[in-house]
Structure formats: C-alpha cells, structure tokens
Amino acid sequence: MNIVASLNLPKWxxxxxxMRPANIVTAWADILVGFSASGSGVIFTQLMNGQPTADGFIPLAWLLLATTGLYGGGIVFNDVFDAELDQQERPSRPIPSGRVSRENAALLGMILFAIAIFAATQVSLLSVTIAIFITFAALLYDSVGKHHPFFGPLNMGVCRGSNLLLGVSALPAMVGERWYLALIPVLYIAAITAISQGEVHGGKRIxxxxxxxxxxxxxxxxxxLGFFAEYTVIAALPFAALLAVRVLPNFIQAAREPVPEKIRNAVKVGVLSLIILDASIAAGFTGLAYGLLVLILLPISMSFAKMFAVT
Incomplete structure (x- = not known):
C-alpha cells in the first residue's frame, strides 16, 4: 500500500x-545572501528597473530547492538518530509519539537529500559537490557531532557556512573569492548550538x-566587511542593529540564568534571527532593498514557528 496515500492529516x-518548516526558511536566507555575494543579486536591481531577468532566477530556484532538501533531510535524521532519547525527554515528538515511524522518517530524510543533490546538479558541478559535503556533514552532526561539546557546534556551523557558499555557487568562480563569508554563520551557529546543549536539563553559565x-x-x-570595496556598511548597519537588539537580550538572560526555558527561548530567537544576519550581509553587497527582501522571510519563519517546533 502506498505510504503517502495511507497517511491521515495528523500523520502529515x-x-x-x-522537517521544522520555520528552520528551512532560514536556510533560504543563506542561499539569498550567498547569491547576493556572488554578484548575482544584480538581477533583482535589473528586475526593479524593468529589465527581463527570468533566466537569472533559474539557478536561484534550483539552489532554494536544494537547501530545502538539505536542511529538511538533516533535521529529519536528527530525530531519527534521537528516537530513543526523545522517548525519554521529548515523548511528544513525531517518532516517539508514534505519529511517524522511524523507518518512514528515515525514508523521508533520504528522499529530501536525493532531491537536494539532484537540484544542485542543475546549477554546477561545484554546487553538487557542496551539497554532497553538506549531506555528509549533517549526518555526521546528527549521529556523532552533536554529542561533543566542542566539535558539535563547529560541525553545525560548518553546515550553515557551506549552505551560504551553496548560494555563492550560482557563479562557481566566486566561491574562491567569497569563501571567508562562510566563517560568519560558522561562528553564529556555533554560538546557538553551544548554548542549546542545555535546553533540556539546563546549561552552564560559562x-x-x-x-x-x-x-x-x-x-x-x-x-x-565594510573594508571591502564592494560592501556598503551603511546599508548593512540597520539590519545589524536589529540583530543585536533581538538576539543579545535573550542570550544574556540565558547566560545569567541557564535554565531550560530561557535557553530554549534564546535558541529559538537565535535560529530565526539567522534571517536578520543574512539580511545584513545581503544589504551590504546588493543594497537596502535586497536586504529588505531577505528580511521578509522573518515573518514567514516566525509564522511557521508558531505552528511547528524550532528546537
């Protein structure tokens, strides 16, 4: 019997x-900022000036599909590997609650990864190489990395930094010139992943x-980044200020009082605010209007976050 046909609404x-839809939206923002940093963001300026740019959006569409599969597959396998632990700590999650079998969840994860790799092949050889690397890095994190206090945050950060470079790979030659941008999400995600280690039992102030x-x-x-001629720091400044106002108070509270509730709140805000971080960098490379375009993803992600878990 067809598995999909047999699903009822609760199982869907x-x-x-x-898949944590709110988180997937943040991955789209990575692609948009990478696309901008590659110089491809100019097609949005052309569009606003009434110039035909349909062909320029095709690589972007494939990369957005690729990151959807990569992030979705990675987060699904996170629950697959954590099934026994979730039975004790998060019994309401789909697998321990019995709403989705572990086997079907693994199948979904494999399908999502396959879609991602296929989509990346439609852009460039470098794109599919990065997609395959992210797939293995995500599985490494899900199975082993997340249990290590130092390697885990670094592992997850590398996944998100590579995702940004996946966006840059719309113009493969630019990846070598913009590789340093991957370090920013590496550090940001490392911060979130580090503090998230105490979201169930509480953490440490250090x-x-x-x-x-x-x-x-x-x-x-x-x-x-304003030291680079192609980056306009004044355009990035409003978004960077918004990021600081949104993230810092929650992280300060979690550091002062590392109880599960405050830590989960800091993690949730931190994950969703990835979009603001991406909007900051995108605005610096392509302008205020492009930054606002990326920022539009934030209310979309927040809407999903009200319906589905983020952590």
Whole structure:
C-alpha cells in the first residue's frame, strides 16, 4: 500500500514537524545572501528597473530547492538518530509519539537529500559537490557531532557556512573569492548550538558567556566587511542593529540564568534571527532593498514557528 496515500492529516503534520518548516526558511536566507555575494543579486536591481531577468532566477530556484532538501533531510535524521532519547525527554515528538515511524522518517530524510543533490546538479558541478559535503556533514552532526561539546557546534556551523557558499555557487568562480563569508554563520551557529546543549536539563553559565562572545564577534565581522570595496556598511548597519537588539537580550538572560526555558527561548530567537544576519550581509553587497527582501522571510519563519517546533 502506498505510504503517502495511507497517511491521515495528523500523520502529515508529524512529517512537517520532523522537517521544522520555520528552520528551512532560514536556510533560504543563506542561499539569498550567498547569491547576493556572488554578484548575482544584480538581477533583482535589473528586475526593479524593468529589465527581463527570468533566466537569472533559474539557478536561484534550483539552489532554494536544494537547501530545502538539505536542511529538511538533516533535521529529519536528527530525530531519527534521537528516537530513543526523545522517548525519554521529548515523548511528544513525531517518532516517539508514534505519529511517524522511524523507518518512514528515515525514508523521508533520504528522499529530501536525493532531491537536494539532484537540484544542485542543475546549477554546477561545484554546487553538487557542496551539497554532497553538506549531506555528509549533517549526518555526521546528527549521529556523532552533536554529542561533543566542542566539535558539535563547529560541525553545525560548518553546515550553515557551506549552505551560504551553496548560494555563492550560482557563479562557481566566486566561491574562491567569497569563501571567508562562510566563517560568519560558522561562528553564529556555533554560538546557538553551544548554548542549546542545555535546553533540556539546563546549561552552564560559562557556555552562555562563550556564546555571547561569539555573537559579539559575528556582529563585528558583519560591520568589518565594510573594508571591502564592494560592501556598503551603511546599508548593512540597520539590519545589524536589529540583530543585536533581538538576539543579545535573550542570550544574556540565558547566560545569567541557564535554565531550560530561557535557553530554549534564546535558541529559538537565535535560529530565526539567522534571517536578520543574512539580511545584513545581503544589504551590504546588493543594497537596502535586497536586504529588505531577505528580511521578509522573518515573518514567514516566525509564522511557521508558531505552528511547528524550532528546537
């Protein structure tokens, strides 16, 4: 019997919960900022000036599909590997609650990864190489990396940094020139992943302090990109200020009082605010209007976050 045909509405919701739609939207923002940094963001300026640019959007569409599969597959396998642990700590999650079998969840994850790799092949050889690397890096994190206090945050950061470079690969030659941009999400995600380690049982103050330092470095890096001639720091500044106002208070609270509730709130805000970070960098490379276009993803992600878990 066809698995899809046999699903009822509650099970469909379980599959969506596994994929964490709000998080996937943040991955789209990575692609948009990478696309901008490659110089391809100019097609949006051309569009606003009434110039035909349909062909320029084709690689972007494939890359957005690729990142949807990569992030979706990675987050699904996170629950697959955590099935026994979730049975004890998060029994309401789709797999331990019985709404989705572990086997079907693994099948969904494999399908999503396959879609991602196929989509990347439609752009460039470098794109599919990066997509395959992200696939293995995500599986490494899900199975082993997340259990390590240092390697785990670094592993997840590399996944998100590589996702940004996937956006840059719309113009493969630019990846070599913009590789340093991957370091920013590496540090940002490392901060979130580090502090998230205490979201179930509580964390340590020192972890929260380290996370705060990493966030401060990220904010400094976003503004320091202004040393590059092609980057307009004044366009990035409003978005960077919004990022600081949104993220810092929650991380400070979690560092002062590392209880599960405050940590989960900091993680949720941090994950969704990835879109603001991406909007900051995108605005610096392509202009205020492009930054606002990326920022539009934030209310979309927040809407999904009200319906589906983020952490």
């Amino acid at each position: 919701r379980g599959y969506l919960e596994l 972890t929260g302090v380290v996370a705060l330092i990493l966030i401060a470095i990220v904010l400094t890096a976003v503004l320091s």
